Amino acid sequence: MFKINKELQEQSIVMEFEEISFKVGPKKILKEVSHNLKEGCFYSIAGCNGSGKTTLLQTLLQIKKASSGKIYLQDKVENNAHYFSYVPQNTQLEFDFTVEEVVMMGRYPYYSGITGPGKEDKEKVKQALKLTDIEHLSKRLVTTLSGGERQRAIIARALAQDTPIMFLDEPVSQLDIYHQLEVLNLLREIVDTQNKTIVTVLHDLNQVSKFTDEVMVMDNGEIAAYGPPHEVLSPSLLKEIFRVNAEWIYTEDHKPHLVFHYHHNKK
Numbered sequence: 001m002f003k004i005n006k007e008l009q010e011q012s013i014v015m016e017f018e019e020i021s022f023k024v025g026p027k028k029i030l031k032e033v034s035h036n037l038k039e040g041c042f043y044s045i046a047g048c049n050g051s052g053k054t055t056l057l058q059t060l061l062q063i064k065k066a067s068s069g070k071i072y073l074q075d076k077v078e079n080n081a082h083y084f085s086y087v088p089q090n091t092q093l094e095f096d097f098t099v100e101e102v103v104m105m106g107r108y109p110y111y112s113g114i115t116g117p118g119k120e121d122k123e124k125v126k127q128a129l130k131l132t133d134i135e136h137l138s139k140r141l142v143t144t145l146s147g148g149e150r151q152r153a154i155i156a157r158a159l160a161q162d163t164p165i166m167f168l169d170e171p172v173s174q175l176d177i178y179h180q181l182e183v184l185n186l187l188r189e190i191v192d193t194q195n196k197t198i199v200t201v202l203h204d205l206n207q208v209s210k211f212t213d214e215v216m217v218m219d220n221g222e223i224a225a226y227g228p229p230h231e232v233l234s235p236s237l238l239k240e241i242f243r244v245n246a247e248w249i250y251t252e253d254h255k256p257h258l259v260f261h262y263h264h265n266k267k
């Protein structure tokens with residue numbers, strides 16, 4: 001389904017999707033979703049449980065086949081794995097691979113089974129282990145890791161893959177606060193210094209606002225709103241879509257910060 005869009009006017013658009021739908025039987029899980037992604041831009045997807053965030057990522061990656069719609073890319077794609085990396089929401093790693101071996105899997109799309117990994121592959125793996133703070137775990141079996149350590153190994157695998165577009169589904173949900181901030185800072189730095197495009201599902205709307213350039217708010221299979229987080233995440237939108245009362249306050253360093261007030265508000 002990937003097409004090269006010769007009409008993409010703006011050079012900076014790396015992916016455009018148009019009216020993507022995903023149906024299960026008569027149920028529409030994604031309803032004609034359209035958007036474009038630019039290089040050097042950090043996107044977040046926010047939305048309630050079941051709003052279609054994971055399904056959107058998986059149809060864009062073609063792990064799930066869209067019922068209809070079009071996806072355009074800048075370049076001809078011969079191997080999806082050279083273009084996209086993916087950190088799934090819940091990764092099961094049941095086999096006895098070491099952390100280093102799992103991260104090296106990110107390099108599989110680049111070398112043949114005969115030659116094995118080269119110097120560059122080994123260097124990228126080493127870098128990814130360092131950036132995700134798991135060098136000390138490199139020889140450990142992944143089956144022995146904690147949830148958060150395993151998640152960092154999966155993120156390292158995606159970094160080693162070194163693709164222009166990265167999709168991450170709730171990458172920090174299982175991490176302690178230090179490693180949440182470390183991973184988000186790292187993703188921000190990758191976008192800024194390497195001009196990559198990153199799309200990540202996040203639940204913490206303050207992280208959405210502090211780290212990402214643009215948020216897509218999903219609601220019931222649609223992108224209900226998108227744009228700069230501070231503009232999009234208005235009290236009225238937060239009330240309507242997330243069912244919370246919220247206000248923006250300014251912290252001592254003059255940064256906007258969302259504060260939530262819970263009132264029982266059943267849908």
Ligand SMILES: Nc1ncnc2c1ncn2[C@@H]1O[C@H](COP(=O)(O)OP(=O)(O)O)[C@@H](O)[C@H]1O
Binds near residue numbers: 029047048050054
């Ligand atoms: N294969 C499927 N069969 C039936 N329902 C599905 C299937 N895949 C997803 N869904 C439903 O679609 C909705 C969106 O799911 P998902 O994209 O995982 O939501 P999110 O990631 O936003 O929490 C949910 O209600 C989920 O139960």
Ligand SMILES: [Mg+2]
Binds near residue numbers: 053054055089169
């Ligand atoms: Mg999900």
